[in-house]
Structures are given as C-alpha cells and as structure tokens.
Amino acid sequence: MSTSSPGGIGLSGWGNYPKASSELLTPQTPAGARDHLLARSGVVARGAGRAYGDAAIGTQSTISSRGLNRMRSFDAATARLTVEAGVTIADILAVFEPRGFFLKVVPGTKFVTIGGAIAADVHGKNHHRDGGFGTIVDSFRLALPGGEIVTCSRSENAALFAATLGGMGLTGMILDATLRLLPI
Ligand SMILES: Cc1cc2nc3c(=O)[nH]c(=O)nc-3n(C[C@H](O)[C@H](O)[C@H](O)COP(=O)(O)OP(=O)(O)OC[C@H]3O[C@@H](n4cnc5c(N)ncnc54)[C@H](O)[C@@H]3O)c2cc1C
Structure with missing residues (x-):
C-alpha cells in the first residue's frame, strides 16, 4: 500500500x-x-x-520514508537495534532510554529519521571525539536505482556503505539499518 x-x-x-x-x-x-x-x-x-x-x-x-516506521529487532546483549529508515531518533529514545540505552551520536534535533541521519552522516556536539552518525551504523539495506536491494556494511559492499554515509540520498534509498546503541 x-x-x-x-x-x-x-x-x-x-x-x-x-x-x-x-x-x-x-x-x-x-x-x-x-x-x-x-x-x-x-x-x-x-x-x-x-x-x-x-x-x-x-x-x-x-x-x-515515513511509512517505514517499524522497529524490527533488538539484542540487549550486543545493544544492536534494527529499524526501518523512517523511525526517528525521538522514537528510539522514547523506547530505549528508559531501558538504559542511548545513541552515541545525536544531532541538535531528535526529530530526524534514521535514513536522514545516515544520509547526512549527522554530527553531535561530540563530533571531534566520537565522529559522525555513521560510526554507530553496523549495516543497512539500500535500494539501488535499478531496483536491486543490497546489504551494505564495512565488510559487505564497503564502498557503497562509505558512499552512502553522507551521500545525501544519491546512492539510492536506505530501507532499514542496524545501529549500535550505547548502554547508559
Ligand atoms: C533544529 C535543527 C537542528 C539540527 N542540528 C543538527 C546537528 O546538530 N548536526 C547535524 O549534523 N545536523 C543537524 N541538523 C540537520 C539534520 O540533522 C539533517 O538535515 C538530517 O539529515 C535531517 O534528517 P531527516 O530525516 O529530516 O532527512 P531529510 O531532511 O528528509 O533528508 C535529508 C537528506 O537525507 C536523504 N535521505 C532521507 N531519508 C533517506 C533514506 N531513507 N535513504 C536515503 N537517503 C535519505 C535525503 O535525500 C536528503 O538528501 C539540524 C536540523 C534542524 C532542523
């Protein structure tokens, strides 16, 4: 639909x-x-x-991406969270902060999607120490303009992974992503 x-x-x-x-x-x-x-x-x-x-x-x-708003899975032992691209940082904090998890990199507004945060490789006030949002991204699935859906990470389609972090949507559409949360 x-x-x-x-x-x-x-x-x-x-x-x-x-x-x-x-x-x-x-x-x-x-x-x-x-x-x-x-x-x-x-x-x-x-x-x-x-x-x-x-x-x-x-x-x-x-x-x-606003219809892609589901949280797919969470592993508390590894703090790995998989969400669709339209889930916002606010959504994640609302669910996981009370459970003892935060995001290591957050921009000046929490009302951004995970797809937008990856595409702009957004930064927080700790940029000089911890780097951009991409540093907490393990992998994502990307729909390429030709229709192929590929998984990208530092070990799989690594060049596409790097080009999509800060790529401003020009490599395709991020469908979902696995992030590393920060235990607090
Ligand atoms: C009040 C305010 C404070 C801000 N503070 C900061 C800050 O401190 N640090 C910082 O880095 N930025 C900051 N920003 C900018 C903001 O974090 C970025 O512009 C962010 O990319 C917006 O995310 P979005 O979900 O709204 O994406 P959009 O604005 O909708 O899109 C931004 C870019 O991401 C691409 N994109 C979006 N979704 C996807 C997807 N699923 N797949 C592929 N590409 C996609 C779009 O094509 C576009 O190029 C701030 C913005 C505001 C309004």
Missing part, C-alpha cells in the same frame, strides 16, 4: 525555501519503496524534512 500525490505538491525543507513541486510517494513497506524507485527518475528519498534546503526534494518524485 502507498499514498501518492499525482501532479505533485509543494515541498520544502526546514528552512521553508525553496519550495518546489514534486510527486510525493509514501510507501508502507521497503519493497514498495524499491518499486517506486525502480519506476521513476528524478527521484530522491525524504525523511522528516529537517534538512534546511532542498536536499530532500526530488526534481520529479520524492519517496517519503
């Missing part, structure tokens, strides 16, 4: 400028996101729209 806006709607980033017309697609499953990507060009993924400029506006179509 998916919602779409044929003909396009005006989208902007957090700075509210520029505003541009783009078809907005909101798939509810990772496979649905891949199908949208495969069928279109001039398309980019969008998370919570907290980027200030136009990074999350496709020239023709924009695929929102």
Whole structure:
C-alpha cells in the first residue's frame, strides 16, 4: 500500500525555501519503496524534512520514508537495534532510554529519521571525539536505482556503505539499518 500525490505538491525543507513541486510517494513497506524507485527518475528519498534546503526534494518524485516506521529487532546483549529508515531518533529514545540505552551520536534535533541521519552522516556536539552518525551504523539495506536491494556494511559492499554515509540520498534509498546503541 502507498499514498501518492499525482501532479505533485509543494515541498520544502526546514528552512521553508525553496519550495518546489514534486510527486510525493509514501510507501508502507521497503519493497514498495524499491518499486517506486525502480519506476521513476528524478527521484530522491525524504525523511522528516529537517534538512534546511532542498536536499530532500526530488526534481520529479520524492519517496517519503515515513511509512517505514517499524522497529524490527533488538539484542540487549550486543545493544544492536534494527529499524526501518523512517523511525526517528525521538522514537528510539522514547523506547530505549528508559531501558538504559542511548545513541552515541545525536544531532541538535531528535526529530530526524534514521535514513536522514545516515544520509547526512549527522554530527553531535561530540563530533571531534566520537565522529559522525555513521560510526554507530553496523549495516543497512539500500535500494539501488535499478531496483536491486543490497546489504551494505564495512565488510559487505564497503564502498557503497562509505558512499552512502553522507551521500545525501544519491546512492539510492536506505530501507532499514542496524545501529549500535550505547548502554547508559
Ligand atoms: C533544529 C535543527 C537542528 C539540527 N542540528 C543538527 C546537528 O546538530 N548536526 C547535524 O549534523 N545536523 C543537524 N541538523 C540537520 C539534520 O540533522 C539533517 O538535515 C538530517 O539529515 C535531517 O534528517 P531527516 O530525516 O529530516 O532527512 P531529510 O531532511 O528528509 O533528508 C535529508 C537528506 O537525507 C536523504 N535521505 C532521507 N531519508 C533517506 C533514506 N531513507 N535513504 C536515503 N537517503 C535519505 C535525503 O535525500 C536528503 O538528501 C539540524 C536540523 C534542524 C532542523
């Protein structure tokens, strides 16, 4: 299932400028996101729209991750959490902070998605010491523009993993990711 806006709607980033017309697609499953990507060009993924400029506006179509909002699995022994790309940092903190876990890297707003945090390799106030968000990412699944879904990590498709951290959505759409939480 998916919602779409044929003909396009005006989208902007957090700075509210520029505003541009783009078809907005909101798939509810990772496979649905891949199908949208495969069928279109001039398309980019969008998370919570907290980027200030136009990074999350496709020239023709924009695929929102907001329907991909499930937490998939958690292993308390290793602190590994797997979530879909539209889960936000706020969602994770609401569930896991009371259970004694935090994220080592958080930006100035918690209302960003995990897909957006990876794509911008966001940083916190501890950047000089702990690095960017990518340092807590073990792996993710990426839908490539050709429709293939690949798993990327430091040992599997390592070049694509590195290019996607801070790649601003230009390598494809992140579908889900496994993160290392910080026990507190
Ligand atoms: C109040 C405020 C404070 C901020 N503070 C900081 C800070 O301290 N440090 C910092 O680093 N940033 C900061 N930012 C910027 C923000 O963290 C980044 O812009 C972040 O990428 C936004 O995430 P998002 O989910 O809203 O993504 P969007 O804004 O929707 O998208 C951002 C980029 O990520 C790509 N993207 C989104 N989802 C996916 C996906 N599933 N697959 C592939 N690509 C995807 C988009 O194509 C786009 O290029 C701040 C922003 C605000 C509004």
